[in-house]
Amino acid sequence: METLINGNELLNAGYQRGGILGFALKIANSKFTSQPKEDVIALFKKVKDYPESFLDDEVLQPLASAMIEEANAPVEETIPLKEEGSPYIIYGEGQIEQGAKNQMDIAMKLPVTVAGALMPDAHQGYGLPIGGVLATKNAIIPYGVGVDIGCRMALSVYDIPEEHFLLNEAKYKRELIAHTKFGAGHGNHGRYKADHNVLDSNDFNLTPFIKKLHDKAWSQLGTSGGGNHFVEFGIIEFPERDEVLNIDKGRYVALLTHSGSRGFGATVAGHYTQLAKQLCKLPKEAANLAYLDLDSQEGQEYWIAMNLAGDYASACHQVIHDKLKAALGAQVLAKVENHHNFAWKEMLNGEEVIVHRKGATPAAKGVMGIIPGSMTAPGFLVRGKGEANAINSASHGAGRQMSRTQAIKSITKDDMRQVLKDHGVSLIGAGRDEAPMAYKDINAVMASQTDLVDVVAKFTPKLVRMADDGSRED
Template sequence: MERLITGTDLLTIGFKENTVLGHALTLVNEKYASQEKEEVLALLKKVNDYPENFLDDEVLGTLASAMIEEANILKEDEIPLVENPETYTIYGEKHIEEGAKTQMDVAMKLPVTVAGSLMPDAHQGYGLPIGGVLATKNAIIPYGVGVDIGCRMALSVYDIPEGFFMENQAKFKRELIAQSKFGAGQGFKGRDKTTHDILDRDEFNMNQLLKSLQDKAWSQLGTSGGGNHFVEFGIIEFEQRDEILNIDKGRYVALLTHSGSRGLGATIAGHYTKLAKSMCKLPREAQNLAYLDLSTQEGQEYWMAMNLAGDYASACHQVIHDKMERALGGKVLAKVENHHNFAWKEILNGEEVIVHRKGATPAGKGVMGIIPGSMTAPGFLVRGKGEENSINSASHGAGRQMSRTQAIKSITRDDMRQVLKDHGVTLIGAGKDEAPMAYKDINTVMASQTDLVDVVAKFTPKMVRMADDGSRED
């Protein structure tokens, strides 16, 4: 049996790439060569997690000592993490993977962190986990916002009855294809481009980076990206009249869209994340949480660029919804829109903080939002309760229970087609990575956040369009 332990084995159980790694490899392959590999790795994980418990060990004492010394060496210009961070609230904890909780634990140790919370759809991401909410003091974290800046949901409820949709599905499918465009890097050309006030914003002249992105932003205006972005028709049901939206009890045709700031946002995210990492030196486990001080020029630049990208994402949805309204000829009874992958200035416990919601929906008291399920599971129109423990937030969807790679390997096209057929859903595009089975049960997620939102209406998908190749914007 192969017993040799490698550097990759040690990195997998939590060791860091430093001098201790070489020390550990030499030691264990000399002293523990005759033992089962799994047993030795389990022992080494304990040493790595609690080196202070092994200082008196005859064999492992020198390794434990070296680990503690390494941990206490503050590298040049490196910002130390807080040793005893504030606690944070987790909603639906038993359904959240350890990787997401570990990432949130690290985020809470940042010296600028004020408070945090983890939503029930949380899963591991880059820097802050998807579903992570983090409040900071005068600092903004580009990877705490995310790559797809200002990604959002937008809902239009029409005065079109359910029966009309069921009898005219060919028309709705035709318009869904005609009025939407999908895929990473995709855009409109020539006379197909749409104009919008967003393209005239002064922020495009703020620096050369944004100026260089203006033409691309124009081309991609009114388009949707890859991955989990969609434009779909469904039936929304109000079980009672909603006075605020002025909609009577009943079932209506609705258009629901999900996408973000396209290449504009992705490029801004990449540029300012790199800049933050060069200016904010954090320990290895926290490097993707590098932040910019809002008192600096770089921090202010990112803040303005982030807000531009968020408004651009909103403009993209507006273009799609306006086109569809004209094409269908129906009256829009109500529109609701909310975004995630963003940072807001808010008051928490009497002080101004920067609230990062990476894959989390704003849920302040009375704030409307849309929480989708999957292409076959229902979504929910909600109204926030303003729960302070969640930092006025809720989940942004069902959340993945399978990685994209895992979904592609384990789900067959036949399985996916059968699930769609069972739910009466017509699908245009989408890869297996977006199969319904790749997502958590939305009903379980909603049950974990009854303290955070009230359900106003239930949306059932009927016709879904996504990127043909399952691509993502990078």
């Protein structure tokens, strides 16, 4: 009669669940079935306790060797976090969800963290919260930059008075539809094809991985992504003459765009995030904050690729602005552009640091930026004050107060139509996940950062185009 051993009996003998247990059972129940069960269990307990004694046993040697190899396998060590996180300042704390604060608390415990700040539009993201600013020492965090590398705002103020838009809105709508393209996919075809010298950059030859993305970058040049990306005409009001921009007091037609580096940037972000996670083992709660040392080959590759993605995002905006300027026959009085998913080398308290702004606007003293509201709420042209506690940063918008799922569930199409009508806004595309009600009150956000920026002018959206319902970046 055969004697079979079960897993529980070997577990009671001191084995652990896993591959070794399965291997032991396989040998026991194929080679020792004619032996009394208690003798077999005792033998296998001895193998577990003294595997080196069985390295010359013709039957048990493979099991003994596997045990020794497992015991001597290097332990994959994680990089420990600091016990106490560095302090950081929160602007507009009452408007910020706890999840974003929890993510920032973890980021402040990274061994490379020097300083941090949370902007008033902050909400929970992956790794670093959206609206999080983090300064590190010689380290770059791909998820501290974000998936849409170099995502930015661009504003063209035209020499066109408000009245012209009001009398010719149909023309503006035709041109907006004709010269913009939105959403996930392969981008431009036929007459939409564009060109820009960014595509000639030698950085596309950095690695075979980056080189393979050149065609995708070319095909999507001058297009806009899904989600909250937009191209819109509106009226910008300067309450007084701005000497720096050389613009008189008044109300002008303006073009405002929000988009990033499209599929090229998203693919770069995904590749180097996975690489960072392989090279930088952090505790589970901090895994999405894996970083690359800027002195390493991988860190240098990502830094160059990130900057290339930023240049590409800027080129996409330039193509759109150039096309619409030509279509309108307009002169541009001023052009302002800033990005908000990026990392910069900056000086902070006398040392060079890497400043990650994931959904935050650069706001060093005198630096211009654009902080949008929503499709019905105003946006603001601002000038930075250079507040050191905020690491020379400000919010990048109003910030979401509803998740996309929550917005779709709670906001009806009639609700959305009514709020657009109330504000005199015409909308092309977009879904309820981008409804104005899904966003925080931009005026409350701006009130929380008066120490960070001065408002130069207010932009009121009038004609907005976004990706069709359900579109997402590829």
